[in-house]
Amino acid sequence: MKTLAYFPGCALKDQARADENGTLAALARLGYEVREIPRWNCCGTVYSLAQDDLMRHVGPVRNLLRVQGMGEGRVLTLCAMCYGTLSRSARFVEDPERLRRINAFLAPDAYNGGVEVVHLLTLLRDEVGYERLAAQVKRELNGLKVAAYYGCVLLRPREYAVDDPDGPTVMERVVEALGGGAVPFPERMECCGAYLTVTQKGVVEGRVGRLLRSARAGGADVVVTTCPLCQFNLEERRPAGAPALPVLYLGQLLAWALGADEPAVGAAITGISSGVRHG
Amino acid sequence: MDEVTVFIMGKGYRVPAGLTIMKAMEYAGYRLTRGCGCRGGYCGACATVYRLRGDYKLYADLACQTTVQDGMYIAQLPFTPAERPAYRLEELRAEGQTLLSLFPELARCVACNTCTKACPQKLEVMDAVQASLRGDIPGVAELTFDCVSCGLCTMRCPAEISHHHVWQLARRLNGAYLTPRAPHVAQRVAEVEGGKFRAELDRLMAMGKEELVAAYKARDIEP
Amino acid sequence: MASELRLSRAKLAAPFARRVEELSGENPYACYQCGKCSAGCPFADHMDALPNQVLRLVQLGDEAALSLSAPWVCASCHACGVRCPKGVDIARTMEALRVLALRRGITPTPVRPDRPYPQIALIGAYRKLTP
Missing domain, CATH: 1.20.1050.140 (Glutathione S-transferase Yfyf (Class Pi); Chain A, domain 2)
Incomplete structure (x- = not known):
């Protein structure tokens, strides 16, 4: 240990x-x-x-x-x-x-x-390693189509980026190591509107609508994030008509794949395999 | 008699050494009708700030608990304006964001720890702010159990938090919803309601004054 | 934003641009108005002046920059800074404008939560938008 x-x-x-x-x-x-x-x-x-x-x-x-x-x-x-x-x-x-x-x-x-x-994310990439992570998988994500959402802080400013701020791959690689499929998601590095959610709801709704449509266009079943503020905005500031994709934390995906109890991911996978589409 | 010089709201006085700030103020001729309560360190009414000559630090303490020192510059803060929104305890839930939704300014804490340095009760005030922020209601209740609501932390807080009102709500929520119920209390309440002490109370109510005094003197007292 | 540009020696020598530079740590005169920041800003649609225009006002020492909505719509996402060919981190300039305004008592978007919000949202809003 x-x-x-x-x-x-x-x-x-x-x-x-x-x-x-x-x-x-x-x-x-x-x-x-x-x-x-x-x-x-x-x-x-x-x-x-x-x-x-x-x-x-x-x-x-x-x-x-x-x-x-x-x-x-x-x-x-x-x-x-x-x-x-x-x-x-x-x-x-x-x-x-x-x-x-x-x-x-x-x-x-x-x-x-x-x-x-x-x-x-850097711990998983640089110390655990994708291969070792994949070897620990007990329960595959069954090809769950994941939109890996980075947002701002993981990538900007450049000096603090966990990966290449112009073309990150670390979250997609982790998802793939867990048996999921990372979908193309052009808006994955764009801001969700962050704390403006308290003062300028409309601005954030506009951002969230774009993000969710971009994720859905790539074929995503779920959005995965490591930011609780992104998670809140993507769920609570979804404008009418935007796809209601479930927004999960990376930790939930990890737990499920490594065999720990994680009902939310199970529900997402079951919902998808039984043909229930959100949104 | 040893004397010291203190400055009360800017004016110098010679007062006997060894007095508390509160007694020194009275010795100097102040009549305290506000900013003075139990005189025993419990009520929190006599919040006071002072500086000592040659020392940059602004001290905060209770006037009834602090001995005067020579060259002390004293100002009392008999009341701290603090914001407390109206709430009904029975409509609240003891969960993560309850404190924050009623006192959103908790989110302005910069963890400077000035509150802790100001607390005359030596509480870990900043830890309590942080516990409030993350919704740890039992933690807040525990950390603030000895708060006397003097308001000194509130006056020093750059985030403008109304600390003691947050603590009071946390303790109320903790008491109402999170503390395990005590079965023996419920049992005793049922006994009282069932009339267990009725006859004895009626007997006391019917007594004359002398008989009552005699009964009082003869009562059982816990050792 | 004014459509007419009025330059004067007094304006250009005014301490405003220096103050913004000091507070932000970014040199406003490095900007050559290419507009890449504005092209990539996810909030530009909601701004009354685009990020490059805000920088231009600062270069000109024009305190009108303090009454714009732009700094209050900026969410410090740094999309502008990572793409600036001159390495100006414009989010810092925006922060300097917010800070200067807040310290003068200008609070165009006060924080009055209309519902319970998670800590992470409130803390961010208070820190960025209140004095």
Whole structure:
């Protein structure tokens, strides 16, 4: 067993519980002992882009400090947004002057820098490997046609991309390793509208309509994401007439394929094989 | 008598050393009708901020629990304006987003931990904000059990959260829906309703004053 | 957006463009108005000025950039930044405009949740859209 520090984030403890349950079950089968970091706090969900807004980095850095306290050198995230804020803040405080100022505020604690933030997808690609993942599959996805949806944060800005930001393949490869079929999905790197869902619903509905139609046009049965905000928008901001594709988390797919209990995926596969089409 | 100099709302006073801030204010001639309650550290009415000469830190504490120091600059905060939306407990569910939907400003927390530093009860206030944010109602109830609603965290919070109202709701939800029911309480309530103590109460109600005093003095007291 | 362009020395020397540059960390003068950012912006349809036009106003030191809807429709998806041939991360410029506006008390899209929202949505909205 390999130990792995894990930052869940708020959504994984509530709305995206299925993602956490599924991923942790799958990682246990892949030989990881996942250790949730103690007393973690919200990552901030959106990374602050203003140069003088140091306070917005305190939350993410406090989490990195907890990882340091565990004696771990890296931390796993499942949520795309958490990955974005933590990995970018980790890089932000590589500058010694910024780190000094944030540490002056965190005193008597002090973050020494150097914690690496990894996303589930890169862990599966670079450490587990597609072949080993495929070898662990207990229950094939029966060719379930999957639209692998990256959204923004996994790929942009370029320096933090989990894969080639112009032509990523990692999520499709994972889906295929699990026995699913990744369909062409031209809008897979486009934004869902994110937090504008609170203030400008119409804008988000327009985005979601386009995304769902693009996924359906490629022949998808389900959309798979690692972002709870994308998941919320794709389900709750679907405009009238857009295809009602089920939106699953990657963790749910992993759990099902690796033989853990995951009713949502089972239902999606059964629904499709019995000819029930959504939307 | 040892004396110290304190500055109450900007004006200097010589007061005996060893007094609490509250007593020092009264010694200086203030008559406290607000910002003063139980005088025992429980009611949270006497929230006070102060600085010490030569120290950058802004301290926050209860006036009835804190001894004056020489060169202390004191301001009382007898009341903290805080937002609490109306809710009916019986219409709420003790689940993930209940606290957040009533107090959406919880989402403004930047994890700066200033609330924790301000808490006179030494609670882990930021951990409670974070637990509220992720919907961990029993966690919030546990972390805030000793909150006295003084409002000091609320005054210091850059996210403008109304902490004590969130905590109160979390404890209410926890008590109403999540804490296991105690069978012996239900049993006793049924006994009371069934009239088990009726005769004894009637007897007490019928007593004259002297008889009542005698009965009171002779009552069983738990050791 | 004004259709007529009025340049003046005063405008060009105004500290506004410098302030936006400082806050964003992006050089607005690197932009040569090719329009790739606007072509790829998934929110351009809803903006009163396209991303390249916003940058142009900043280059000209025109504080009209602060009263546009564009920065408030921008969701920081960085689609513009990854395709900019000059490496300008325009999402950062948009953030600088939001931050400047918010610090002046300009809040065109206040956050008033009309229903329960997941944490991830509210936190993002408050952080980006409220002072």
